[in-house]
Amino acid sequence: MRGKILIVEDYADWRDLLSGMLRREGHDVAVASTLQEAREYIQKTKDLDLAILDIRLVETDETNEDGMRLLFQIHEQKSATRVIMITGHGTMEIQRKAFRKFKTFDFFRKEQFDSEEFRKGVQEAVEESVRERR
Amino acid sequence: MQHDLTPTEMFDPYFLQTVVQQATELLNVDGCGFYFWDPAQRQATLVAQNNLPDIPWDQKLPYRVITSQKTIVETHPHRPVSLAVPAVWHDDARGVLVVTDKAPGRVFCDKDVKTLQSLADLLASVSRQTQRLARMTAQFRALHVIDIALTSSLQLDRVLDLILEKAVELVGAEHGSLRQFNPKTGELVLKTHHGAGWTREALAYTPRAGEGIVHWVTEHRRPYLSSDVRKDPRNVVLFEDMRSSVAVPLLNTQGKEPDADEFLGVLLLESSRLAAFDQQDVELLDALAQEAVIAIQNATQHQKLQSMHRKLKAEQEKRLAVEKWAFMGQAATSLAHRINNLIGIVPASAKEVHQALSKTDLPKDDRDWIEENLNRIERNARFILKLSDALFRPFKETGPLVCFDVNMLLNKALESADLPPTLQVIRSYGKELPKVESSPLLVDIFLELITNAKKAMEDQSRSELRIRSRCESVETERWIVVEISDTGRGIPSTQMEHLWDMFQQSKDGLGFGLWWLHTFIERQGGKISCTSRPKQGATFTIRLPGIGDQES
Numbered sequence: 001m002r003g004k005i006l007i008v009e010d011y012a013d014w015r016d017l018l019s020g021m022l023r024r025e026g027h028d029v030a031v032a033s034t035l036q037e038a039r040e041y042i043q044k045t046k047d048l049d050l051a052i053l054d055i056r057l058v059e060t061d062e063t064n065e066d067g068m069r070l071l072f073q074i075h076e077q078k079s080a081t082r083v084i085m086i087t088g089h090g091t092m093e094i095q096r097k098a099f100r101k102f103k104t105f106d107f108f109r110k111e112q113f114d115s116e117e118f119r120k121g122v123q124e125a126v127e128e129s130v131r132e133r134r
Numbered sequence: 135m136q137h138d139l140t141p142t143e144m145f146d147p148y149f150l151q152t153v154v155q156q157a158t159e160l161l162n163v164d165g166c167g168f169y170f171w172d173p174a175q176r177q178a179t180l181v182a183q184n185n186l187p188d189i190p191w192d193q194k195l196p197y198r199v200i201t202s203q204k205t206i207v208e209t210h211p212h213r214p215v216s217l218a219v220p221a222v223w224h225d226d227a228r229g230v231l232v233v234t235d236k237a238p239g240r241v242f243c244d245k246d247v248k249t250l251q252s253l254a255d256l257l258a259s260v261s262r263q264t265q266r267l268a269r270m271t272a273q274f275r276a277l278h279v280i281d282i283a284l285t286s287s288l289q290l291d292r293v294l295d296l297i298l299e300k301a302v303e304l305v306g307a308e309h310g311s312l313r314q315f316n317p318k319t320g321e322l323v324l325k326t327h328h329g330a331g332w333t334r335e336a337l338a339y340t341p342r343a344g345e346g347i348v349h350w351v352t353e354h355r356r357p358y359l360s361s362d363v364r365k366d367p368r369n370v371v372l373f374e375d376m377r378s379s380v381a382v383p384l385l386n387t388q389g390k391e392p393d394a395d396e397f398l399g400v401l402l403l404e405s406s407r408l409a410a411f412d413q414q415d416v417e418l419l420d421a422l423a424q425e426a427v428i429a430i431q432n433a434t435q436h437q438k439l440q441s442m443h444r445k446l447k448a449e450q451e452k453r454l455a456v457e458k459w460a461f462m463g464q465a466a467t468s469l470a471h472r473i474n475n476l477i478g479i480v481p482a483s484a485k486e487v488h489q490a491l492s493k494t495d496l497p498k499d500d501r502d503w504i505e506e507n508l509n510r511i512e513r514n515a516r517f518i519l520k521l522s523d524a525l526f527r528p529f530k531e532t533g534p535l536v537c538f539d540v541n542m543l544l545n546k547a548l549e550s551a552d553l554p555p556t557l558q559v560i561r562s563y564g565k566e567l568p569k570v571e572s573s574p575l576l577v578d579i580f581l582e583l584i585t586n587a588k589k590a591m592e593d594q595s596r597s598e599l600r601i602r603s604r605c606e607s608v609e610t611e612r613w614i615v616v617e618i619s620d621t622g623r624g625i626p627s628t629q630m631e632h633l634w635d636m637f638q639q640s641k642d643g644l645g646f647g648l649w650w651l652h653t654f655i656e657r658q659g660g661k662i663s664c665t666s667r668p669k670q671g672a673t674f675t676i677r678l679p680g681i682g683d684q685e686s
Contacts, residue, residue, distance in 0.1 A: 011475045017483055056471060088478065089471035110478035111519045115485050 003049035003126030004028045008038040008070065009086070010054060014110070018052065018086075021115065022122060038070055048081045049129040050105075050122060055087040055094060068098065075103055080132045082125035086110060139268055141170040141181045144228070144261050150182035153231075157253050158184045161246050163235040164214065168221075168257065169196040170229045178230060186234070191216040196230040203227065205247055217242045221254040221261070228261045230254075269304075273418055276300035280425045290433035294326045294426060298401070301422050302328045305380065305415040307403035309373055312426060313341075313348060314399040315384075322348055322400060329373070329404075336372050346370035347381050348400040355397060357382045357416045361409035378410035379403070382419040386427050398430050445610070452659065459529075459657050466529030473522045480515035484508045524646040528653035537569045537681065538576060540603050540614050547580035548601070553588055557597045564604035568612050568680030572658045576678075579651055583618045583674050586647070590622025590672065597621060605680060612680035619673040625666040633664055 005027050009015040012033070019029045030045075032038040042048065051074055055067040071083050082105040085098045089111075098104040105128070106121040108114075154166040165185035169178040178196035180189075191208050199206050199218045203225075208216040214236035221229040231254040280300060283293050294312050302310045309329035313322035321340050341348050350368055351358050363369045363379040380403050386396035401423050405411065487508055491501065541563040548559065570576070584599065591597035600619040605612055625633065634652040655662040659679050666672035 011479075013479050014475065017479060017486070021486065088474040089467055109474075110482075111474040111523065113478055113482045115482055115489075 001123070001127050001130060002026045002028065003122075003130065004030075004045070004047055005050045005052065005122070005126070006030045006032065006038065006041055006045070006048060007052045008032045008035075008054060008067070009052070010034070011088075014054070014086075018118075021119070025119065025122075027122070027126070035070060039073075042074060042078070047133065048078060049126045050082045050084065052084045052086060052122075055085055055098070056089065071098065071104060072101075080129050082129045084108065084121055084125060086113075139265060141179065143268065144170070144264055145181070145257070147182065149260065150257075151184070153253055153257060154182050154184040157231060157233055157250060160249050160253075161217075161233050161235075161242075163217075163233040163240075164237075166231070166233045168229055168231050171196075171200050171221075171227050173227070181229075190214045190234050190236070191218070191232060195232065199230045200227045205251065207242055215240050215242070217246065217250060219247070219251045219254045221258040223258040223262045226258075226262075228258045231257065269414070273304055273421075276304055277421060277425065280422070284425065284429055284432065288433060288436045290429055291326065293429040293433075297422050297426050297429065298326050298328050301401060301403060301419060304418055305403055305411055307380075307405050307410070309376060309404040310402065312384075312399065312401050314430065315352065315397055322352065325399070331373055339372065341370065347379060348402055351381045351383050351400045351402075352397065355383050355385060357420065359411060359413070359416055361411075363404070373404065375406045376404040377408045378405045380411040380415055380419060382416065382423045384423045384427050384430070386431065398427055401426065441610070448611075455659065463529050466526045470522055470526040470530075474519065477515050477518050477522070481512045481519075484512040484515075524650065527646070528650050528657060535571045536574050537571050539569055540567055540616060540678070543577045544580055544601055544603065544616065547577050547584055550577075550581050551584040551588060553584070553599070557588065557591065557599055560598065560600045562600075562602045564602075567603060567605050567614055570614050570658075570678040571681050572678065573654075575654065576658070579654060579676070580616070580618070582647065582651060583676075587618060587620035587622060587672075590620050590624075592622075594622055606677075613677045614680045616676045616678075617673055618676075619671060621671040624668040624670050625664070625672050626668055630664070630666065634662075 002025075005022055007015060007018050007022075007029060009018065009031070010033050015031050015033065019031050022029045030041055032041055038051075038053075042051070051070075053067040053071055067085065071085065074081050074083055083103075084106045085104045086108045087094065087110065095107050098107055105125045108118055108121070150168055154168055157163075157166040165183065167180050167183040167186055167189070170181045171178050178200065190213055195206065195208060195216065195218050199220050203220050203222055205217070205219045208218070214234045216232055216234040218230055218232040220227055221231060231250060233250060277300075280293070280297055283296050287293055298310050298312050301307070307328075309327075309331075311327045312325050314325045315321075316323055320343060323340065324337065327337070343349060344353075347358050347360075347363070347366070347369055358379065358381040360366050360369075360379045362377055364377065366379075369379070382401050383397060384399040384401065386398055401419055403411070403415075403419065488505070491504060491508075496504075544561070544563070548561075553559065584601075587599055591599070598621045600617070602615075602617040602619075604615050606615055607613075634648055636646060636649045652662055655676055655678070661677045663675050664672060665675075
């Protein structure tokens, strides 16, 4: 199943790798490198199936929460849209918070990135979202 | 009370000479002499005379006058007549004044006796004054010496020793003790003592509440004076032969309401003589007690300042350490984030290339060569990620600190360690230990040490893992000490020096293990140390600051 996916990632290489991977799978992929860009895209896109968010969007974001806030916003506004979090420096605590408080669909760490698992996760999220929207 | 003044210290020789000349002239006699009475030796010595080529009276005459304390007229048919009067001040005999006249038929009338007696009284009174002066001088000297010690020394024990030494000397006591009051326990703790016979038992004796003279002084906060303590049922006998006793309280009255005196201790002196002390001694001891109070206050103040200084310093060090760790934590997180982003992408990208390659038609040689290089890139990138993880591990923010019961954590670590049944675990845990505030990773530290111990004992015939925990108090701080000992191979002495350094390559690791432990424990405000001898195992000791009361 093909889905509409937004990737929010400040590292260009990761943005390109992930979007490249998913486009090759046939998904309709948009990218954003900042929070602002991401918000704008979410506002104007009604049928977004999945957002892939980097938790720590800005290097100087000490609270690690920019991505989290966006996750929360998406969850509030678009209940059908699924969210997958990725992080470059994830602690167990952040991971738990993402799942429990912000109801993230899946969670990936860049230092132990498994592309097969990622593809699978994306596929499942898109399927769930589409199912819910029907 | 003391009398041990020599005749010349007691009487000015010129004064004595004047008196014996006056007596000769006033009574119109041939000659006059004055005997000095030494009560210790019970001996009278002629110390001044006027116009006495030889002694016409009986040699025992002065002794008889002293013992009877009466005027004696000695007459013999063929010898000169003599008149002897005692020089006495309040029952205290000082000497005998004797006049003699060889004129036949000389008789001493009442007026003569009165005149001579008044001269003798004058001598006694002067001797009394001299003695008082001498005593006061000695007291002033002693107070001066103590004052010098007070202003030049903060060593309480030294000053108290000196105060007791001077007190004993000035009042002529044989035994003395100075006890400091401990308001927490209510005990009178022996600080310094004087005299013979202080056995281990006597030294260890601490009077119980309501017991003995010192407690009477403690309760009533006023001096005690007894001329015969054997008659006082309150007395607790430490030294059998003691008869007189005097004790004063150490009261801090400065700047306080009279009824809010701070009681600091008791100064007690004893003598084997009956009625050895008088009111003047009490006054003197009161003054010395004041000096002791000042010494105790000085020392307490000094100790308070010192402990405050230490506390401030420790707090400052702690604050600096927290700042340092926070800064390093931020830097490490930032750096780890960057490395993970930059290097984490390498294996992910390599995998994509692998996949794309599998769908591409290529000569086998070329494909092998590309894959071989891709594997190399991937492998090295993964190694860098592993290194980065190990390096930043101790600096990672691990969330808020949690209060732990160390014994519980040790048990948890033991459970996770999956120890073989052949390994004997001996636990000796301290009871009711204060908790420690630490990162939740503390359990991993214990687990790592236990796992290390397990590995060290793998090929050993005897394997025994000993885990101890206890609490140590250093001043106001409490430390939780955990010891993990094994009976394994031990650590060669050549390795001990660099044990905690990075890259001390273990058999199957990156060489970060002990460095991580060390850095992590330091971050928790603790310390870790190791003792080991080859073939005799190793002991790792962790000290962590304990928090709050034992109940918290």
